Amino acid sequence: MKARITVTLKDGVLDPQGKAIEGALRSLGVDGIASVRQGKVFDVELASADPERAKATLNSACERLLANTVIEDYRVDVI
Template sequence: MKARVHITLKDGVLDPQGKAIHNALGALGFGGVNDVRQGKYIELDLAAADPEAARAEVDAMCSKLLANTVIENYAIELVE
């Protein structure tokens, strides 16, 4: 079973990486951009076949390692 995890900065947390992309896009002539936020995308290939168990395991991974829950949100999506 595969899991897709999106890790994004919480609203209100400054995103210097997104700001840099925004500026670079402006410098390249892409003016019609109001805001840019950058997050992380992680694909996990899991041995677990049970969706409930897989979700619980990925949730533990996110809170222990993958995301900094003080400033980041995470969303888990299971595939197949």
């Protein structure tokens, strides 16, 4: 079973990396982009085929390692 975890910064948290990308796109001449915010994505392959158990495993992985829940939100999609 496969799943995708998406970790994004919470609203209001400053994103210097996104700002740097905005600046770089502007200097490259790519116009029309108002703002960029960068996040992370994890494509996970699971040993178990039970969706409930998989979801519990993935939430635990996010809480304990993949996301900093003080400043980041995460979303788990089992594919």
